[in-house]
Amino acid sequence: MPDKPKVAFYWCASCGGCEESVVDLAENILAVVDAVDIVMWPVAMDFKKKDVEAMPDGSILVSLINGAVRTSEQEEMVKLLRKKSKLVIAYGSCAHTGGVPGLANQFEREEVLKFVYEDSPSTVNPQKTRPEIKVITEEGTVTLPKFFNVVRALDQVIDVDYYLPGCPPTPKLLKQALEALLSGKMPEKGTVLAPDIALCDECPRKDTKPSDLKYTEFKRPHAVQIDPNLCFLAQGIICMGPATRAGCEGVCISGNMPCTGCFGPTSRVKDQGAKILSALASQVEAKEEKEIDKILATIPDPVGTFYRYALPVSLLRKRIK
Amino acid sequence: MVSTNEQSTSKNSWEPRIVAFFCNWCTYTAADLAGVSRLRYSPNARIIRVMCSGRIDPQFVLDAFSKGADGVLIGGCHPGDCHYIEGNYKALRRVQLLKRMLKDMGIEEKRFRLEWISASEGERVKTVINEMTEQVRELGPLGMPERFADWDKELDILEKEINRKGETVDA
Ligand code: SF4
Ligand code: SF4
Numbered sequence: 310m311p312d313k314p315k316v317a318f319y320w321c322a323s324c325g326g327c328e329e330s331v332v333d334l335a336e337n338i339l340a341v342v343d344a345v346d347i348v349m350w351p352v353a354m355d356f357k358k359k360d361v362e363a364m365p366d367g368s369i370l371v372s373l374i375n376g377a378v379r380t381s382e383q384e385e386m387v388k389l390l391r392k393k394s395k396l397v398i399a400y401g402s403c404a405h406t407g408g409v410p411g412l413a414n415q416f417e418r419e420e421v422l423k424f425v426y427e428d429s430p431s432t433v434n435p436q437k438t439r440p441e442i443k444v445i446t447e448e449g450t451v452t453l454p455k456f457f458n459v460v461r462a463l464d465q466v467i468d469v470d471y472y473l474p475g476c477p478p479t480p481k482l483l484k485q486a487l488e489a490l491l492s493g494k495m496p497e498k499g500t501v502l503a504p505d506i507a508l509c510d511e512c513p514r515k516d517t518k519p520s521d522l523k524y525t526e527f528k529r530p531h532a533v534q535i536d537p538n539l540c541f542l543a544q545g546i547i548c549m550g551p552a553t554r555a556g557c558e559g560v561c562i563s564g565n566m567p568c569t570g571c572f573g574p575t576s577r578v579k580d581q582g583a584k585i586l587s588a589l590a591s592q593v594e595a596k597e598e599k600e601i602d603k604i605l606a607t608i609p610d611p612v613g614t615f616y617r618y619a620l621p622v623s624l625l626r627k628r629i630k
Numbered sequence: 631m632v633s634t635n636e637q638s639t640s641k642n643s644w645e646p647r648i649v650a651f652f653c654n655w656c657t658y659t660a661a662d663l664a665g666v667s668r669l670r671y672s673p674n675a676r677i678i679r680v681m682c683s684g685r686i687d688p689q690f691v692l693d694a695f696s697k698g699a700d701g702v703l704i705g706g707c708h709p710g711d712c713h714y715i716e717g718n719y720k721a722l723r724r725v726q727l728l729k730r731m732l733k734d735m736g737i738e739e740k741r742f743r744l745e746w747i748s749a750s751e752g753e754r755v756k757t758v759i760n761e762m763t764e765q766v767r768e769l770g771p772l773g774m775p776e777r778f779a780d781w782d783k784e785l786d787i788l789e790k791e792i793n794r795k796g797e798t799v800d801a
């Protein structure tokens with residue numbers, strides 16, 4: 310019997326939600342387990358780095374890697390998996406576009422560490438102890454990975470063949486991707502494995518989206534009674550749908566929450582945040598600077614709202630000092 | 631990609647680089663007039679002609695900064711004078727929000743400016759470009775491409791370490 314194709318799963322700076330989404334394949338996961346040999350999956354199986362190191366280069370058919378890259382350990386592991394794999398898929402928003410961990414690119418490394426180890430309300434650390442990346446003890450030397458200054462999407466660190474977008478990707482998209490992989494019918498390298506149209510196109514509220522919007526105020530979802538049938542933008546609630554790739558089938562919309570943009574932009578857009586900024590601002594119902602600013606002030610956090618999942622791959626990448 | 635080679639990083643030879651998006655009908659014509667009238671203005675502005683200030687996608691502005699612009703200037707028709715009726719209002723609204731966002735990303739306010747300059751205001755083109763050039767000169771280089779390269783050094787360091795490990799294993 311010929312060897313089954315080898316598959317690896319790996320996680321970097323992530324929340325674990327992407328791992329959940331693999332399990333969400335439900336009974337389909339059995340078919341996957343049947344068809345492939347899983348050679349690495351830290352959340353579920355006990356393979357070690359040395360096991361992967363011992364494998365010949367290119368012997369893994371595909372590595373599905375989720376999470377952003379923030380530490381030297383993550384960098385080392387993804388480089389190792391790249392070497393050992395024919396294909397690498399960036400799995401989920403964090404690997405695809407940097408994701409929520411990427412919002413830390415609004416701060417310097419030192420600001421993050423200082424908050425976490427000194428200033429956060431739940432921290433008691435009078436000695437201001439910080440982790441050391443190397444400590445020599447009687448038993449030997451212990452090391453920790455280095456915490457980088459910049460959060461990166463996967464393709465800012467290694468070559469990536471495909472992207473499965475979403476926070477997390479839906480089981481349907483994962484299933485389609487695995488089927489395409491196992492049958493050898495993969496699209497052109499670099500493809501994002503979701504439709505290349507805006508979410509509005511597949512949104513259940515599409516027909517209620519006005520062609521001519523006029524904003525006099527932006528409302529936040531928690532502060533209003535949301536009409537469950539009307540386009541969010543028509544209600545003055547920011548919806549990232551026009552600047553976000555389709556493929557989720559509007560799961561958030563169906564849950565009566567606006568899209569926050571997790572599928573990233575379509576291929577025609579370079580910078581998702583700039584695109585939605587443009588769409589929203591241009592339809593503000595005012596002509597005087599002061600009036601315009603007053604309306605725009607109802608968006609309290611433009612960077613966090615427009616780049617919720619894509620700051621590391623934005624044109625500016627990171628706040629500068 | 632715009633080449634960054636011409637911009638030397640050594641302080642004394644550095645010249646501010648300003649990308650200016652000018653509307654075809656007003657500001658671009660005014661810049662032309664300034665030229666014809668032999669008004670001298672600093673050569674630091676690279677003028678890009680667009681049909682209307684409303685055509686300027688915020689991505690253009692970010693792209694210019696990320697490729698080495700030290701300042702970005704937008705010039706359009708005065709309110710009420712846009713040839714496409716509303717284009718300049720759209721531009722103004724985008725600029726107001728973009729200014730806030732740039733500030734949040736650490737880019738100084740004076741690096742980004744919007745001006746209404748009509749076709750007859752050649753003198754104004756000269757004043758605005760000179761003024762902005764001086765303000766940006768004071769701020770110094772923004773140097774995004776250099777910053778990107780600098781940020782990514784933290785990856786190269788590990789790359790070297792891994793390769794070194796690799797050598798000893800092979801040997
Ligand atoms: S803006 Fe949002 S709610 Fe409106 S159609 Fe697009 S995705 Fe649907
Ligand atoms: S609606 Fe938007 S945020 Fe929600 S899953 Fe779809 S793309 Fe992601």
Ligand code: FES
Pocket residue numbers: 653654655656681682683684706707711712713714715717718
């Ligand atoms: S035509 Fe000049 S700003 Fe629109």
